[in-house]
Structure formats: structure tokens, C-alpha cells
Amino acid sequence: MNPKSSLNARSIDVARLAGVSRSAVSRAFTEGAYVSGETRAKILKAATQLGYSPNAIARGLITRRSRMVGVVVADLSNPFYARVLEATCLKLQEAGLAPLMLSCRRSQDLDSLVPQLLAYQVDGVLIAASTLSSTLASQCARAGRPVVLINRYVNLDAVNAVTCDNVGGARAMADHLVQGGHKRIAFLAGLEDTSSSRDRERGFVGRLGELKVALFARESGNYTYADACSAVRRLLGRRLRPDALFCANDTMAIAAIDIARHEFGLEVPADLSVAGYDNIEAASWKGYDLTSVDQDVDRMTDAAVGLLQNGDKGGKPRHILVPARLEKRGSTRDVRAGAMRRA
Amino acid sequence: MNPKSSLNARSIDVARLAGVSRSAVSRAFTEGAYVSGETRAKILKAATQLGYSPNAIARGLITRRSRMVGVVVADLSNPFYARVLEATCLKLQEAGLAPLMLSCRRSQDLDSLVPQLLAYQVDGVLIAASTLSSTLASQCARAGRPVVLINRYVNLDAVNAVTCDNVGGARAMADHLVQGGHKRIAFLAGLEDTSSSRDRERGFVGRLGELKVALFARESGNYTYADACSAVRRLLGRRLRPDALFCANDTMAIAAIDIARHEFGLEVPADLSVAGYDNIEAASWKGYDLTSVDQDVDRMTDAAVGLLQNGDKGGKPRHILVPARLEKRGSTRDVRAGAMRRA
DNA sequence: CTTCTTTCTGCACACGTGTGCAAGACTGCA
DNA sequence: TGCAGTCTTGCACACGTGTGCAGAAAGAAG
Known part of the structure; x- marks a missing residue:
């Protein structure tokens, strides 16, 4: 066996084996180029025999x-x-x-x-x-x-x-929570400097305003489970608690449910409704069964x-x-x- | 401004601006090549001025x-x-x-x-x-x-x-469950044709055997939440239930906890101990608090x-x-x- | 001054490919 | 046959870079 063939074959190798020029090989691998069916077949046969495929690096350089x-x-x-x-x-x-x-x-x-x-x-x-x-x-x-x-x-x-x-999704959530009869609605923001968190907050608070409901409380959880836990402890530690909490993503909403249940002994949703955003897989787990806004x-x-x-x-x-x-x-x-x- | 400069600068452009040859430019960007400190400085200055960085495609082609x-x-x-x-x-x-x-x-x-x-x-x-x-x-x-x-x-x-x-981790889990006093220990496998699931099963069952404990039951959940749910329903629907379940990954273990709690009204771990593998983030969530084998x-x-x-x-x-x-x-x-x- | 060594630089080739150009081959029509 | 048109093919150049080689410059040793 040719020592060259143990490495990657080049178009010149295919050309020699098929008895054509190197350009013909190139054209055989290019859509819509002038190659006769006969030579194309010869070339493809030789190519598979050598395990040839065009070098994308060289191709990228020239094209x-x-x-x-x-x-x-x-x-x-x-x-x-x-x-x-x-x-x-x-x-x-x-x-x-x-x-x-x-x-x-x-x-x-x-x-x-x-x-x-x-x-x-x-x-x-x-x-x-x-x-x-x-x-x-x-x-x-x-x-x-x-x-x-x-x-x-x-x-x-x-x-x-x-x-x-994000604005529309958050507005829909505001409608849903208000229709559910909640009176003390809180929002848990994500990373403050992201457009996603800001848009969700804007849509949510804006729609609440249209429905004549004031935002009851607001905290920030940086989109993470750990930070959300701290924020939720602050929210639920108040003398008067929120009865609904919309979180800017599902991970924080899951943290909220965990803290509410295991540290405050609350029932979800009887004592506190919790909703999230993203509709990640964990939102559909039976342990959470989380209302969420689905991103397509x-x-x-x-x-x-x-x-x-x-x-x-x-x-x-x-x-x-x-x-x-x-x-x-x-x-x-x-x-x-x-x-x-x-x- | 030179129209060329609006596109990517090439080494020849840098060379001309610095008044050296193209090879010198190449060497200035190569660790340990012969370039005098003086010319290197000139070249780097010209390079930043043009926003030049070597074309990795061309470099890959030649090297x-x-x-x-x-x-x-x-x-x-x-x-x-x-x-x-x-x-x-x-x-x-x-x-x-x-x-x-x-x-x-x-x-x-x-x-x-x-x-x-x-x-x-x-x-x-x-x-x-x-x-x-x-x-x-x-x-x-x-x-x-x-x-x-x-x-x-x-x-x-x-x-x-x-x-x-995987063998060692599963053996440790067998020790842990037997020490916990469990008598009817079950295993939930992952994808059958993967070495990870087979090794975990082999290690687990092997160590159980050494401890004179027979495996009580076995099912397969394909490493997914949905398939694990079905498998766990079969396991817990028996007249005599397992009192411990080791799952080949955490996602399936979480499914097991959800099914045990919400469809069978069982307490974890009082009625059923559940353990997983991988130690994913969700394993540490308060809602599951899942014993798991950590992969480093x-x-x-x-x-x-x-x-x-x-x-x-x-x-x-x-x-x-x-x-x-x-x-x-x-x-x-x-x-x-x-x-x-x-x- | 000569000779040797060290440090530096430029020339020229190579990497593997796509494609414009021109020339050849073939077909259809008068 | 002559001519025009269409299809096919090979030549040669280009893409932007790394590096062996040889030569130049500069210094050190004799």
C-alpha cells in the first residue's frame, strides 16, 4: 500500500487513480459544475476507494x-x-x-x-x-x-x-395570576443587566398596572437556585406574605417552591402560587408541576x-x-x- | 482609508506598514523564533494598528x-x-x-x-x-x-x-444501602447497551452478592424521566414493594421519588430509600435531597x-x-x- | 585583519483546494 | 462540409500562512 494512502488522500491522488485532472475532481464535488456523468462516476468510485473527502480547511481558504x-x-x-x-x-x-x-x-x-x-x-x-x-x-x-x-x-x-x-409572555402571566384571585403578587427578577429579565418585569408590572393591581414586592435572584433561595427567604419572612410569586426563570421558581414548602411549611398553590419562565423539563416534573411561560x-x-x-x-x-x-x-x-x- | 483595511488585514499588510518582510511578521507571532526585540515591537505595533491576527485557516493548512x-x-x-x-x-x-x-x-x-x-x-x-x-x-x-x-x-x-x-461507585452505594438496613433492594438500569449502566449494575449486584443480599428486583428506564416513571410504577405496583431503589442516574431517581410520593403516597426515605448517580444540580435541591454518586x-x-x-x-x-x-x-x-x- | 560564531532577515517553496479562461470534443442545423 | 452552439476538460493562478535555507550583519577570538 502506498504510504501516502495511509494518511488523508488528496484530490490529486483521486485524479491520478481516475485518470483525470485535479480540476475534474474538484468539480465532481461541487454542485452544478460541468462534469460529464461518466467521469463523475469514475471520480466518485476512486474517491470512495481512497476514502477521500475534500479538505474543508483548504476549501475555506480559497473560497x-x-x-x-x-x-x-x-x-x-x-x-x-x-x-x-x-x-x-x-x-x-x-x-x-x-x-x-x-x-x-x-x-x-x-x-x-x-x-x-x-x-x-x-x-x-x-x-x-x-x-x-x-x-x-x-x-x-x-x-x-x-x-x-x-x-x-x-x-x-x-x-x-x-x-x-418576553413582554407578552409576562403580560399573560399577570392576567393568569390576577384571574386566579391573587391580591399580593410579587416578582423575582433575574440578572439585572439582561434585557430578558427587564422585559419580563416590564411586561408583568405594566399589565398589573392596567389591571389596577400594584406589585406587592420585588426581589432579585440572579437566575440561580442559590441566590433565589435567599431572595425567597426574605420575601416569605415578611409579616404579610405575598400570595403569588412570578419568577423570571424556572430554576428560581423551583427554588421558591422548595423554600416555601420546606422552610416555611407552606402549601403550593394553596398558600402561595408560584410561576416561572422558560418551561424547562423540570417544570413538568410531578414534584413541582410548575406553571411557566414556554419559549419556543x-x-x-x-x-x-x-x-x-x-x-x-x-x-x-x-x-x-x-x-x-x-x-x-x-x-x-x-x-x-x-x-x-x-x- | 484603504479598502483592503476594511476587510481582514493580512500579514503582508502588516509587513509593508512595519517595513519588514512577511516572514518577519510570521515569526513575530511564533513563540521562540528568531526576531530581534526591535523589529518585533515594530511589527506588533503595526499589527494592532491594522487589527491583524493570523488567519487560523491558512496556518492550519501549512502546519x-x-x-x-x-x-x-x-x-x-x-x-x-x-x-x-x-x-x-x-x-x-x-x-x-x-x-x-x-x-x-x-x-x-x-x-x-x-x-x-x-x-x-x-x-x-x-x-x-x-x-x-x-x-x-x-x-x-x-x-x-x-x-x-x-x-x-x-x-x-x-x-x-x-x-x-462506575463499578466502585456502585459498590459504595451497595454498602450504604445494606448498612441502612434495607432488605428488598432494587436496581433501575439506564440504556442497556451502554458500558456505564452495565458497569454500575455489575458493581452494585456484585457487592450485594458479597454481602449476601440478593437483588430484589430490576427494571430499565433508559436514563430518561418518562421511561423511569413507567418502570417505577411497575416496581411499586407489586404486592411486596422494594424498600430501596438505586437508579443508574439522577434523572431516573428523581422520577422515582416523584412517582413514589405522588402516585403511591409513600414517604422518602421512610417507606422507600432512593439513590441516583451523577450528582447533578437537581440532586441537591431541597425537594429531593437525593443521595447520589458524584462523578468528578x-x-x-x-x-x-x-x-x-x-x-x-x-x-x-x-x-x-x-x-x-x-x-x-x-x-x-x-x-x-x-x-x-x-x- | 582574518576567521568563526551568533543573531537576524528575506527569498522561495509548500499546504490542498476552487475557478476563470481557453481550447478541444461533440451535436445539430443549414 | 461548414458553422454555431453547447458541453467538457486541463492549465495555471490564487487564497494566507510557516519554515528551510542561505546570506548578511555584528561581534568575539585568534
């Missing part, structure tokens, strides 16, 4: 399109982001794009890590994590690489964004990949809003139960 | 090392794998390697997707999901790319593996990245076993409670 997409993600311990990442990668692969992943601990890291990503000549960047600085965005824009934010947005030119309709991850990631390819063709940056859906479960009293309790 | 690593992952809805992925990526990045991600739905997909990964000339492949076929392994080996499996192993040459000491994700991913770099230098394939640690919590009766109950 100036790497067919790789940078995917920036943080906090995979949040199941929602894990789901987003998985769906995103599957859709990129189906579109013939390879996800080059970048995991970052804090948003600060982003500015130092994204240049490293651009060095790999990615065709675009998908950010499913934190926000990004304006210098970074302009850097990507100058390099002609579209940027798409998922679940966050930022007021910058040349930055696309896909978010759930499929539509969001579809839109994100679409924007990426659109931006690749020079389209203008857009912000796509995906509708939210209220998933009512057993952790909140609904209309009838509320009426019964009042009776 | 024949892409500095990218394929990372194959499946089932990110399992928080354990999400944690593994996050830790792996962070460590690869620290080592100057870029993770090229490949998400696959079933193990069958792997054979068709990994060649696509090899086309990108990855320096190695990390598989944190399913197993891989022997043809695939030999394909990687022939291309000189080290392969490391995480949390699974397979008896093939040229395939490295890092696993938790840090050490496992450290070892995996180490093996990858070792294999890159031509070292022989190895199988590394990372010790497991029993994390006792409130979902299992311990020695004293067991003694009390017997009294």
Missing part, C-alpha cells in the same frame, strides 16, 4: 467561506441554554455549517475570546449567552460577519437578535440560523420576536380555585 | 494542525452531559484548542457525521456521548487523529477512554484533554478511571435510622 459558525454560550448549567445550544447545533449541521463553540464564564471574557473566534474565519457568530460590547460588534461588522443574539438584544447597528416575546426553542433557533444566512447575503439586521405561550400547571391557583377560596 | 478538536455530544437535556461539555470546552480553550461541536441525536448518526468532522482536519475527537463503531475508530486512527471517549469505553485499539469508576467532572475532563494531547504526540491509547465519591443525603436512610426502624 473565503469557512462554513463554520461561532457559537458563544455561557452557563450551560441552565437547562434552557443547553436546549438552545443543542437545537442550534443540529440546525447548523443540517444547513451544512459547523458550529465552532466558545464557552465563556462571564460576559467580560467575551471581548477577549471573540477575536480568537474570528481568527478561525467563521462565517458568522451566534451568541446565546450574554450581551456584547459595541467595539466587538463593530469588529465583527467590519469583518463582514453577521452577528445574531439569542434571547438578548442590544441597540446596535449590524447586530441581529432573536428573542422570545425550535422557532427561536430556526429564526437565528435564518438570520445568520440572511445576514451573510447582506440583508439588514433585524430583531425577530417569537411568541410566548403560557403553560398552566398545578403550581398556580386558576380561576375556579381562586373563586372557591374567596367563597 | 497541518488545525488546532481544532471535534467534540461529539448527544442528549444535552441530561444536565450531566451539559456539565461535561462546558468543562471540556473551557479546558480546550485554555489549551489553545477550539472545540468544533457535533451534536447527534442517535448513535447511528455518528458514522455519517464524523467524516464531516474529519473533513475539517480536527486534531482529535472527543466523544462525550455514545459509543462509536469500529470502522469509524479505525478511520480516525488511520488519519492519525486520537480519539477519546468520555464516560463510555469500547474495546478497540487506538481509542482512549475516561470513565468514572473536573478530573474527568482534565484527563480527557490530557489524553488527547498525549495521543497527539503518539502515546499509546489508555483507559483512565476517575474515582467516584458517595454523596449521602436525605433520600436514603443511613445506619442509625435503619437501626431505629428495626428496633
